[in-house]
Amino acid sequence: MRDVAIIGVKNTKFGELWERSLRDIVVEAGIGAIEDADVSGKDIDALYIGNMSGGRFVEQEHIGALIADYSGLSRNLHVPATRVEAACASGGLALRQAIMAVASGYSDIVVAAGAEKMTDVGSEEASSALAAAADREWEGMAGATFPGLYAMIAKLHMHRYGTTGEQLAEVAVKNHKNGCLNPIAQYKNAITVDDVLKSIMVADPLHIFDCSPITDGASALVLAPAEIAHKYTDTPIYIKATAQASDTIALHDRRDITTLDATVMAAKRAYSMAKLAPKDIDLVEVHDCFTIAEICAIEDLGFAEKGKGGIVTENGETAIGGRIPVNTSGGLKACGHPVGATGIKQAVEIVTQLRGEAGKRQVAGAEYGMAHNVGGSGATAVVHIFSRER
Secondary structure (H helix, E strand, C coil): CCCEEEEEEEECCCECCCCCCHHHHHHHHHHHHHHHHCCCHHHCCEEEEECCCHHHHCCCCCHHHHHHHHCCCCCCCCCCEEEECECECHHHHHHHHHHHHHHCCCCCCEEEEEEEECCCCCHHHHHHHHHCCCCCCCCHHHCCCHHHHHHHHHHHHHHHHCCCHHHHHHHHHHHHHHHCCCCCCCCCCCCCHHHHHHCCEEECCEEHHHECCCCEEEEEEEEEEHHHHHHCCCCCEEEEEEEEEECCCCHHHCCCCCCCHHHHHHHHHHHHHHCCCHHHCCEEECCCCEHHHHHHHHHHCCCCCCCCHHHHHHCCCCCCCCCCCECCCCHHHHCCCCCCCHHHHHHHHHHHHHHCCCHHHCCCCCCEEEEEEEECCCCEEEEEEEECCC
């Protein structure tokens, strides 16, 4: 298997992009990444695009072909394009497929992208589309929504470990602070713990400021074999590990709903592949669809002892400048969560950090970064580790 490097990246702005279509934003991201990599369309061997629910959000299926067409990669070039779906982990899994295509030697230059246009439907329709990532028969049909499912996780975590609502709020406060420093972020407003606790209750104990928003956005990466990466860029970022794991789709079949076993297993495999440990990671983008999800993630990835994620956050250890900066982009909470794009955006943020190009949110001296992308309530988890050095 060949080593793989990222040679180009691009995010669109994230937010409510009323004036733009799905094809507009994904083409912007793809062209931007290609230009950043200094390659042309004729160099591209394959395209993998993460998209969760184009059929529900914009009434468009056959997303791979659509993007290849509007990116100018179908006519004459006939570049193969594949849509990848794993709920909110669609982007991370698209990146994994692209990595394996290059590592295997089957392809050389590959684009991994992700996109979602979520605001073209009302909130009720959006919620229904997102609920399809849970077990529709056993959860959705019983009225369970994702805020409700994660609220159950939060309630048990609080009961078992003493985690507080204030500690949950600290996650949102930190991520909004980071989002203020990110030009593409959906929300650039600072908030306080009091703001979170006084915001509308969605599903006890989760307030509206504990929840990630509905978002439009697209992200893209260009990958190449490590041995030729310097042909295209002076700052290639290397893939040290790619790992995926699964768990039951419904919470009621889990061993322990406060632990995402898919995250634990994907992380274990990634650390083993990279020959690294949690102490070696300089920053991490985790899947904070809800504030409790970030607390569980830093525990499951090995950055905090089980049950201590809230305390670690409250103590400032996950802030920029702390022991393990978490979600320097603003995370899903403040940067936004266009579900098909999130896993790619996480990787773009890590690449930007490892290149030393993150501006005011830069983690000084970062050598290794991790991205953690989750589908649904934890049925799919994808973990990647990146490095400045091969």
